[in-house]
Amino acid sequence: MHDLVTEFPTRKGVVRAVNGVSFDVEPGEILAVVGESGSGKSVTSLSIMRLLQDPGHVAGGSITFDGKDLLAATESEMEQIRGAQISMIFQEPMTSLNPVYRVGDQIVEAIRTHSDMSKKDAWARAVEMLRVVGIPSPEERARDFPHQMSGGMRQRVMIAMALSCDPKLLIADEPTTALDVTIQAQILELIYKLRNEFNMAVLLITHDLGVVSEVADRVVVMYCGQVVEEGEKFELFEYPLHPYTLGLLRSIPRLEDEASERLYMIKGSVPNPLDMPSGCPFSDRCERVTERCRRERPELKEVPGTTRRVRCFLYDDEAEVAHAVEATEKAHVVKAKLEAEERERIERARKMSGGAEVTVEIEEEEEVR
Template sequence: MLLSVKNLSTEFPVKKGIVKAVEDVSFDVDAGEILAIVGESGSGKSVTSLSVMGLLAEPGHVAGGSMEFEGKDLVHLSEREYRELRGNDMAMIFQEPMTSLNPVYRVGKQIVEAIRTHENVSKKEARERAIDMLRKVGIPSPEKRIDDYPHQMSGGMRQRVMIAMALSCNPKLLIADEPTTALDVTIQAQILDLLRRLRDDTGMAVLLITHDLGVVSETADRVVVMYCGQVVEEAEVRTLFDHPMHPYTLGLLKSIPRLEDDDSKRLYMIKGMVPNPLEMPPGCHFSDRCDSCMDICREKIPDLVDLNGHKVRCFLYENAEGEAKSVSAIAEAEAEAIADAEAARDVEASEALLAAEELREAEIEDIEEASR
């Protein structure tokens, strides 16, 4: 086991109370594995990764749980010990490379600095390694581009520089936080192919933070779905896409347009908004947006139950005693959840058609009134 996170809780004290950005989150990452963490904005994905890297901004802090990297306790590391670990054994690609790279330094100098911080090598050797890393990540003419400033590069090139910097010391774990955000589709495909190829060549593990399920299906081995700071589902990537269990996961997958969908139906949309972290609903955090909400969902927070390696946090699969339901009860609950989602989409479609008809009639009346 390379990275083991158990019952992690991260909090941000504010004037109106305490924001629980991450609540009782657990997952493991093996060497050579790509684990994806998905969810909407505000689900706690990035805060989880920053907690692992020890880069939480004040007043944020780890309030509970444990994090171990190769058996080393990360929670109680000093800042000096963390600095030795970051960039060397653990590295991170941040969301926006233009703000992560220093605009007044050439990209080569920034990569050289990262190498010399952790390894006792000369400037010449570090520069040669930086050129080699730029070549590995697919930057053409690296001997010339190493002396460019960040603003002289495209978004895809800057992202490749960030990857080269993160991989310059051969880390065992790479955390990629939205590595393809704001990149066009062709560049996204190149970046994802690069991450897979580097994983295969070096054996490093990748913790991929994203909201794009298409990226997950193409890249990841396992998936953790987060909502409001909690893990609501975890499974192998094929299992999750073929057999989603949690209503939130089902909603995310049904929100993706497909060529075989009936054109007469509107695209499914999860109703409502992510709740204010200071005003969470009682019981299940997803209860106010769930098409399959039951009375118990508004009274009690479900546990994360393990169903033969497929973990889910939902009372469709758990009884009041916190135990997994029988196979037949689960099958019945899943059928009801799918039917509820379809019914919700049909209601939304009819409401949208009525609204469009009313708008059209109002426009006709305005035109007739103007012509008089």
């Protein structure tokens, strides 16, 4: 995706919900797109799928998938791409599933739309996908209606439907919204597992940085329809570059915080899209704002010496760039140390498991004697 612009004409003017967004998703990668409500995350995903409701439309830029320009594709071509090559898990499974059809029939419809399978084979595939996503007794549950399932089960059905045609790209728009913490963890573990199993790219849209820390490889931070920062997950969490990213991370409650401490809050609110500041959109809320920020709009640039991108004038300063490079290098050292410790932990567990197996075998031999 390059320089994507999506607009919604209104009586009071044109709302530019997505304003020059550019990023790539590599095969087998989980890219998380984060930001407050209204930052343009979901509109970006709907633009990729070409599912914008009128009068919304893509006004500029390009979206390339597997060498094909999706904006130049006809509607019939997009119908073949949706579901088969690019699938999407929508925010609310109760409204995304048809309440008058059994869940198995809905998965069968998705499969037969994109393949020549017989109804019998498609039903077997639907049941198998329900089993893959961890639904117990899938043969029976495939005959249930959506209202007979819990929120977590419905979300798993949506994932089963999205994966039924082995897509190359899965777009998950707030896949854990309205689910309890236990089910959230299960859904995230499932997405991570299926990514590894099918080597598919995942575009994960969320406002929950806890979710991002669990499964993402890279992170794109959006604000007012623009990308304000992009980088590897570990780098971004260890040393955020943009003041907005820092504010989001500081807003997360931590166990070590004093009980009497007030939770940090980014001051102000997201500006009205019809009355945006003339300079940086975050200038009215930023603790490091300068006069230049109020006058000019920064461009998204790569920070010299790193692979990270940030939309902020702070990094026109050589001292800030040097600090960012040093912090990024330290983040990689910490990451390497943690990965080494994790490998050691796994190796110890494997050896202990092997030792337990040997003990069992010896005990069994003694019983036979």
